[in-house]
Amino acid sequence: MFVLPTFGLGVIASPLSVFDPDLTFPTIQVFDNESEFIDQTNAPDYTIVHAKDTDKLYVWDGSAWYFDSKNSQI
């Protein structure tokens, strides 16, 4: 059986970072809009987040955001 990640609503952690330091996998941060984080380069390596406006899943590998599009919704 898969342990599916659950989504916690995004909370701004500090004025210096938009990434919530209190979340631990499998609960991941959910942003309302991709634009809130897509230009940020200070995410810890392999941070995984979700954006509600695109329904995509994003992973930061230290130099780029890699993302997967939603295939379906139930």
Added chain:
Amino acid sequence: MSTLTTHTTASRDSHSIGLCKFNTTSKAIEVSDGNSWYIYDYDQFLGSYTGNSYAVSYDGTDDYHTVALDGTSTGGVLASSDTDIALTLSFWFKPSGGDIFGWQDTPTSTSPTILFTPQNASGTTYSLYYAGAYRHTFSSSEIVVGSWNHFMITRTASTNTWSIFCNGNSTPVDTFVQTNSLSNRANMTNMYFSSAYYGHGQNVFDEIAFWNSDQSSNLSTIYGSSTPGSGSPVDLTSSQPYCWWRMGDNESASNGSAAGTITNTGTSSTGSTNYDLTVGGGSPTYTNSVV
């Protein structure tokens, strides 16, 4: 923040039901069911420019990509007023016969806005239709069949002047001052790559970019050189194209693999808007044959 732990393709972790890893080799998210890894390859990445490794090849039989880049007065990608239309389209291409490009309502529209075709279905003497007529036939030195060429077409809003540039030469191969409104604008609903009026072209395309502004003064920056014939694809990020299709370089591409949807990485790509290229027909493929 939530972070994934990692492994590599050569050294995957032991299976554990529900174990989720980021593969630093393939950049995929991988989930174990206890016996198998379920692999979620990335669809696209947004990061720093990583050079040009891929292009897209079209077979001349039925392959083409299209995008609903609607330039009609209500379409949104160009100014709504006919007197304010400015645009730039730039791409690298290696033609071997057949149609190159069209901006029209359907592939066989008889009232296109821009049509870049041979003079017959499989020919290699190319002509450009714009401003309501075929206005330029390219010489064999302006477009070299079987070789990489750079093409850029611009239109200013201030003077309604069209300019056609080939291979980085700052002297246009053709210009035309349009005294009336944009011709056939009502049919300006879709862009077609490697397909136009006659059918489909045998081409390789790379680094297609569109601006809803006149970029003729930035030709050398976009071409990558101020010397005609010496340019190559460059990072266009600072030029802020409205649409920029990298033809595999920001995709999960490999040589010979199917080039499905190609993501737009221009300024219009963020949020829910995408303007991705989608396969209109056939099976275009990625190729290492780059400029």
